[in-house]
Amino acid sequence: MTAMCESFFATLECELLDRHRFQTQAEARMAIFEFIEGWYNPHRRHSALDYQSPINYERSQQLWEEPAAELIGKAVNRPPNRGAVQL
Numbered sequence: 001m002t003a004m005c006e007s008f009f010a011t012l013e014c015e016l017l018d019r020h021r022f023q024t025q026a027e028a029r030m031a032i033f034e035f036i037e038g039w040y041n042p043h044r045r046h047s048a049l050d051y052q053s054p055i056n057y058e059r060s061q062q063l064w065e066e067p068a069a070e071l072i073g074k075a076v077n078r079p080p081n082r083g084a085v086q087l
Contacts, residue, residue: 008040011040011044012032012035012036012040015035015039016031016032016035041054042054042055043055
């Protein structure tokens, strides 16, 4: 957990704090919020997600889940095979 926190704060410092000077504490807070919610959380690549951003990972999962849901729905709603040989 400590390594994750250190990594986050290093990224925050490098990508935001070292590049900007803020006039007020409120301005700094808003910039940090926008950094976290606008870039860090949705767009940063994660090793646990096969080095994809959360947005791209969710899109890839939806592409896999929708066809699977269609197949499952067809299998469940398929009419019985009239010409099948019963054992």
